[in-house]
Amino acid sequence: MDSHERDEGTGRRVVWAVAETAIGPLLLAATDDGLVNVVFHASEAVRDRALRRLGSRLGAEPVEAPGSPLLAEAIRQLEAYFAGERRDFVLPLDWSLLSDALGFNRRVLDALVSAAPYGTVVGYGDLADRVGQPGAAQAVGAAMGSNPLPVVVPCHRVVESDGGIGGFGGGREIKRTLLALEGVLPQPLF
Structure with a gap:
């Protein structure tokens, strides 16, 4: 700069x-x-x-x-x-916009990166378990909603335990598109 x-x-x-x-x-x-x-x-x-x-x-x-x-x-x-040529991002990240940059939300977002690599998904409850907070699936959802770096920190890979794709700050169609790009969902027909 x-x-x-x-x-x-x-x-x-x-x-x-x-x-x-x-x-x-x-x-x-x-x-x-x-x-x-x-x-x-x-x-x-x-x-x-x-x-x-x-x-x-x-x-x-x-x-x-x-x-x-x-x-x-x-x-x-x-x-x-x-373009399908990269599976993860290697960039320095600034967590200044995350309200609890050292707390629960940050732990969840850090765990997400290892829990759900490209082409996979993880459930809200499973992610809560990974950060030592069983039963905190709703709090995990809130952490996904607070993610200031969507796509780069792949909150689109977090889904509901019943198979639903769950919410997404960019909208469900964008979440579907990202999951289809990664081969988790079929590509839309039109």
Whole structure:
């Protein structure tokens, strides 16, 4: 990131870009510490709301910088993922937007990465068991809903124990599309 992208008031830098993907435009934002946010449906109105929220939460005015090395790498990895050439993401992550960056939600999101590699799913209850909180399936659902880095931290791989796909911040159709891309569900007919 260039020095002109650093917020004069806080000294923190927040950069962003929009990536066009198979599931629509994604807003990607990063700090010096790593990728901090992925936002679905990044139309101009959604993007502007997300950027205001980011600026408020992180204390720095986000600057458009698609050429930022971290954002360029994130976009490259997303393109490879959607082309079926990448199964996981290797990027530095900034958990600043996670309300309990060291608590339950973070433990669940960390466990998710190892519990459900590409092409697999894990149940909400199974994930609760993995973090030592049996019976906390609803809390796991809340942790998935708080994930500031969807797709990169694959909350779309968490499903209901009865076989339902469960909710998803990007919408169920996007969750189905991601699971189909990974071979968990059949590709839609149309």
